[in-house]
Amino acid sequence: MSLPSFAALFRPSQLFTIRGGVHPETRKSLSSESAIEDMPLPSLIRVPLQQHIGAEAEPLVQRDDLVLKGQLIGKARGPVSANIHAPTSGRVIAVGHFTAPHPSGLPVPTITIRPDGEDRWGPRLARLRPEDAPPEEIAAKVAEAGIVGMGGATFPAAVKLNLRAKFDLHTLIINGAECEPYLTCDDRLMRERAEELADGIGIMARALGVQRVIVAIESNKPQAIEAMQRHNRALGFTLRVKVVPTQYPMGSEKHLVKILTGKETPARALTAELGVVVHNAATAYAVHLAVRYGEPLISRVVTVSGRGVRRPANIRALIGTPVADLLAHCGGLAEEPERLLLGGPMMGQPIQNRRVPIVKGTNGVLALTAGETRERDVMPCIRCGLCVQVCPVGLTPFELNARIQADDLQGAAKVGLLDCIACGCCSYTCPSNISLVQTIHFAKGKLAEEESRKHKQEETRRLAAARKAREEAAAEAKRQAMARRKAEMEAKKKREAEAAAQAQTAAPEAEPVQHGDATP
Structure with missing residues (x-):
């Protein structure tokens, strides 16, 4: 399939439309003016x-x-993995398991460090001059620094930068939409660190080998738009700032590509197949620090917000900082929250334990009161179709829910279960307050478990068949070896018998003894 020309993909001021989406109350004013x-x-x-x-x-x-x-x-393990660095100096007091920053609350392998208070740097990563460095070297430096997608997806950034070797890339899109309510950390980063962020964008563009760079920012961030427009050149690239509508989920990379290019990424395909790579704004800033200053990813900006927090703020915190410490730094809780989330209210992960740490993908800590949540009684589905209207992927969430409730996971998969991006639009708009996205999350996990079990069973059967084949081959080899040995022994005996017969035939007959005349 031939791709459209570069000029046809991008017209100077044209924006396209995306299907579905919702307009939740943003509530960004709680922290947007907090430096x-x-x-x-x-x-x-x-x-x-x-x-x-x-x-x-x-x-x-x-x-x-x-x-x-x-x-x-x-140390990163495998082609898709990421390095982990010590956020500060201190003593390792445990290498074991601790509660994960995840709704499951299950323990995960964790390194616990007690800081010594000196915050002493060890040897930093070797710096690069990106103007002269080849793309492979830049990508390797990003991998060495352990940088991942910081918008929440946490995909290793270097893997994306290396897509130039597989696809014909022409455009880098920087996702500055930050469409989730409450979150303002990327907004503040663009307003306060625009020059450094632009440099990181230029570095990534050079690593990807693209010709065009677009910085997409939602219309409700005028100061960020102005700041990025002032710093619109880096490493020879012109950064075109495009203002996109304030609409959720505008921050989804496939929808961002759709509204900017008019091209829809096929289900379960990469935007790179269209020649486009999307990176988060905070990721670009981390790339700047790694390449220019040799700093690995050991801290990030986090929005701490919600009406349950006394002083909402944007905090640069070390990776591994407990949620309880962040809340305490912001004056503690004004009241006991109805829900505590890592991330935004639409796609964030609820947690119960405040001792869990923030990680590289944590862009928010929200303490939401009862007035900020939509806790209502669940009613039967009335098949109103609102969930279909707002689904940005074009799915039928009520049908997915019905099949999942009937335990028909394969049927749900046939109508798009695996294409769901878990944005939460369906749950947000459902008048019956059905937890559609949570049900879909559960079904995805259960289907993955079934597929894993099926794979294990198939693998077990394959290994058993392979073992049986090896045993049969070994038995056959043993039988053949014994047959060869028997044949060799019989041949040896035959040769020995023939040799003995020949020796007997060849031996001369003994002459009779001559005696003298014994007559007297």
């Missing part, structure tokens, strides 16, 4: 080895080891 502030060192830091999509990192430290800030403590 980024650095949080003091916490008393304890817990660094999970699984903070990214892919294989968990392999621990490189043991209990009682002393570590320095920026030191590699977890």
Whole structure:
């Protein structure tokens, strides 16, 4: 299939439309005017080895080891993985399991560090001059720094930067939409660190080998738009700032590509197949720090908000900082929250334990009161179709829900279960207050479990068949070896018998003894 020309994909001021979506109350004013502030060192830091999509990192430290800030403590394992670095200096007091920042609350491999208060840097990563560095070297530096997608997806950034080797890329889109309510960390980053962020964007564009860069920002962030327009050049690239409508889920990369290019990414395909790569704004800033200053990803800006928080703020915190410490830094809780979330209210993960740490993909900590949540009684589906109207992927959530409730997971998969992006629009708009997205989440997990079990069974059968084949081959080889040995022994006996017969035939007959005349 031939792709449309570059000029045809992008017209100077044209925006396209996306299907579905909702317009929830943004509630960004709670923290949007709070400048980024650095949080003091916490008393304890817990660094999970699984903070990214892919294989968990392999621990490189043991209990009682002393570590320095920026030191590699977890090594990436496999092609899709990410390095983990010590957020500060201190002593490792445990390498074991601790509660994950996830609704399951299950323990995950974690390195626990007690900071020494000195915050001493170890040797930093070697710096690069991106103007001269080849794309492969830039991508390798990003991988070395352990940078992942910081908008919440946590896909290893270097893997995306290396897509130039597989696809014909022409455009980099920087996702500055930040469409989730309450969250303002990317907004503040663009307003306060626009020059550094632009440099990171230019570095990524050079690594990808693209010709065009677009910075997409929702219309409700005028100051961020102005700041990025002032810093619209980096490493020879012109950064075109495009203002997109304030609509959820505008931050979904496939929908961002659709509204900017008019091209729809096929289900379960990559935007790179259209020649476009999408990176988050915070990721670009992390790339700037890694390449220019040799700083691995050990901290990030987090929005702490919700009416349950006394002083909503945007905090630069070390990776591994407990949620309780962030809340305490913001004055504590004004009242007991109805729901505590990591991330935004639409796609965020509810947590019960405030001791869990923030990770590389944590862009928000929300303490929502009862007045901010929609806790109502669940009623039967009235098949009004509102969930279909707002679904940005074009699915029929009520049908998915019906099939899931009937335990027909394969049927649900046939009508698009695996295409759901879990944006939560269906649950938000449902007049019956049915937890559609949670049901779909559950079904995806159950289907993955079934597929995994099926795969294991098939693998077990394959291994059993392979073992049986090996045993039969070994038995056959043994039989053949015994037959050969028997044939060799019989041949040897035959040769020996023939040799004996020949020897007997060839031997001369003994002459009779001549006696003298014995007559007297």
